Amino acid sequence: MTKTLVIHPTITTREKAERSLHASLEEAVGLAHAIALDVGHAAIVRLQKVTPATYIGKGKTEEFAALIAENDIGLAIVDCALTPVQQRNLETAFGCKVIDRTALILEIFGARARTAEGKLQVELASLTYQKSRLVRSWTHLERQRGGFGFLGGPGESQIELDRRMIGDRIIKIKKQLDNVVRTRTLHRATRRDVPYPLIALVGYTNAGKSTLFNRLTQSTVVAQDMLFATLDPTIREAVLPSGLRVLMSDTVGFISNLPTELIAAFRATLEEVLSADILLHVRDIAHEDTKAQSDDVMGVLKSLFGKGANLEHLIEVHNKIDQWSADHNHENYAAPAGAVPISAITGEGCAELLKLIDDKLSAELLATYHYTIPHENGRAIAWLYANGQVMDHTEEEATAHYEVRLSAANAARFHQQFGY
Numbered sequence: 001m002t003k004t005l006v007i008h009p010t011i012t013t014r015e016k017a018e019r020s021l022h023a024s025l026e027e028a029v030g031l032a033h034a035i036a037l038d039v040g041h042a043a044i045v046r047l048q049k050v051t052p053a054t055y056i057g058k059g060k061t062e063e064f065a066a067l068i069a070e071n072d073i074g075l076a077i078v079d080c081a082l083t084p085v086q087q088r089n090l091e092t093a094f095g096c097k098v099i100d101r102t103a104l105i106l107e108i109f110g111a112r113a114r115t116a117e118g119k120l121q122v123e124l125a126s127l128t129y130q131k132s133r134l135v136r137s138w139t140h141l142e143r144q145r146g147g148f149g150f151l152g153g154p155g156e157s158q159i160e161l162d163r164r165m166i167g168d169r170i171i172k173i174k175k176q177l178d179n180v181v182r183t184r185t186l187h188r189a190t191r192r193d194v195p196y197p198l199i200a201l202v203g204y205t206n207a208g209k210s211t212l213f214n215r216l217t218q219s220t221v222v223a224q225d226m227l228f229a230t231l232d233p234t235i236r237e238a239v240l241p242s243g244l245r246v247l248m249s250d251t252v253g254f255i256s257n258l259p260t261e262l263i264a265a266f267r268a269t270l271e272e273v274l275s276a277d278i279l280l281h282v283r284d285i286a287h288e289d290t291k292a293q294s295d296d297v298m299g300v301l302k303s304l305f306g307k308g309a310n311l312e313h314l315i316e317v318h319n320k321i322d323q324w325s326a327d328h329n330h331e332n333y334a335a336p337a338g339a340v341p342i343s344a345i346t347g348e349g350c351a352e353l354l355k356l357i358d359d360k361l362s363a364e365l366l367a368t369y370h371y372t373i374p375h376e377n378g379r380a381i382a383w384l385y386a387n388g389q390v391m392d393h394t395e396e397e398a399t400a401h402y403e404v405r406l407s408a409a410n411a412a413r414f415h416q417q418f419g420y
Contacts, residue, residue: 004032005068006042008079009056011049019256019292027256028079028101030206034108040071054093055086061093068094077104081257084133101257102129117180124173131166196237196247197361197407200276202301204293205253207284208319212344213250216354240358241351242389249276256296263300274304277365278357279314285333285341286323315340315360317353322346362389366405371420374399380418387414 008025021044032039043064051057055078056064068076075097076090082100090098099107106129109122201209213219217236234250251273273279279301283294301311321333322343335341340356342349366389373380375398384390389405406414414420 001036001038002075003071003073004037004039005064005071005073005076006032006039006079007045007056007064007076008043009045009047012046020288023287023289024079024256028077028104031101031104031108032077035111037075037077040073041067053086054089055080055082056090061090065093065095068096075099077101087133105255105258117177120173120176120180124170124177127166127170127173131163131170196245197277197365198247198249198275199238199278199280199357200249200251200273201280201282202251202273202297203253203280203282203317204284204297205255207253207282207287207293208344209253209282210250212280212282212317212319212342212350213248215344215347215350217248240354240361242358242362243385244358244361244389245387246357246361249273254297254300256292258296258300263303273301277313278360279311280317280353280357281314282317282319282344284320285318285335286320286327313360313364315353315356317342319344321348362405365407367408367411369404369406369411371402371404371414372399373402373420377418380414380420383414383418 006025006028008021008028010021010024025042025044029039029042045056045060047056054061064076067073073096076094077099078090079101081102082090082098087098087100106122106126109118110126113119113122201213203209213234213236217238219234219236235247236250238246238248240246281294281297281301283290283297287293301314305311316339318333318335318339318341320343321341322345324333325331333341340349340353342353344350368391369388371380371384381400381402384402384404384406387406387410390402391405392403394401
């Protein structure tokens with residue numbers, strides 16, 4: 001396990017008041033732990049301005065160089081975006097490998113990607129990042145450790161990367177991802193034919209999306225107290241209180257200063273968010289930086305939807321109220337108007353959340369239809385109960401009159417299949 005130093009630099013004139021320095025450092029350490037790095041030292045560095053040569057300045061560079069030598073540290077993570085020159089100068093001064101925040105997040109994604117699509121997306125982001133730096137070796141071809149080679153590792157090749165090799169690979173991956181986009185578009189079209197409404201869970205990493213996803217869909221996707229535990233998207237079916245069947249999508253978590261390379265590369269995956277009928281913005285309401293985290297998520301959503309984004313179909317879910325209550329001497333959490341307070345761990349508030357989703361979908365997607373059906377046509381009657389909301393029915397001698405709420409697509413399917 002690589003002994004690691006984590007440095008969180010902050011420009012005192014730029015630091016946002018709503019984001020805690022302690023929480024920012026803790027998040028950077030959490031990112032390092034996400035790929036099993038041994039963080040021996042972590043420090044906040046307050047700067048008046050960025051030093052072009054090293055970012056953190058000569059004095060701090062010498063101070064950390066002594067700490068690294070004294071503690072036999074093999075990796076330094078600088079929690080900001082370094083230029084190639086700054087990274088090289090720090091490596092020379094420290095005598096160890098140095099990576100910045102972007103490289104660390106890409107390394108995590110490289111180690112976590114499981115699907116062929118996810119691996120392609122991370123590789124595209126990694127190569128786009130490397131292209132400006134011409135990193136020493138094509139280390140992501142070394143598969144034993146995973147990741148993308150920013151940390152070095154056993155079996156590391158020393159084949160020099162050049163722009164032509166990276167450029168050719170980027171072109172090839174983009175073509176493959178174009179096929180992914182077409183395939184996902186076809187899948188969405190198929191779902192519209194089924195059709196089930198799509199509910200997408202979005203939020204800051206480690207906000208509890210996967211835990212909530214498991215509770216609402218009775219699934220067992222990986223849900224850990226770890227940054228970026230979920231990378232590849234998962235879709236499962238869920239049944240709302242009215243009996244309406246929906247699809248739920250668990251997506252990758254967002255994070256502050258998310259590398260632009262990753263946003264671009266994962267756009268194909270995030271198309272699921274664009275096509276969702278309802279977005280659940282899951283917030284860790286017990287986190288001290290919950291407001292800043294929410295702003296980061298909304299910023300990414302607006303970049304996906306465009307500046308004129310209409311996010312009226314978004315429901316804000318305030319998760320971890322059990323932890324909030326513990327931190328506030330068991331006071332009941334009072335959510336603002338429009339937000340739903342829940343605990344994905346205990347299940348508190350989840351029934352109310354499902355009811356709100358149900359009501360929203362009913363209001364936006366369903367219309368009322370009236371059918372008179374003979375008693376002997378049990379298949380048609382069963383179909384209405386399985387695929388719609390039967391609001392009322394009146395029995396007559398040979399027939400029954402049904403008042404049913406259906407989506408337009410389901411009404412068309414019912415007519416095509418049964419002739420009503």
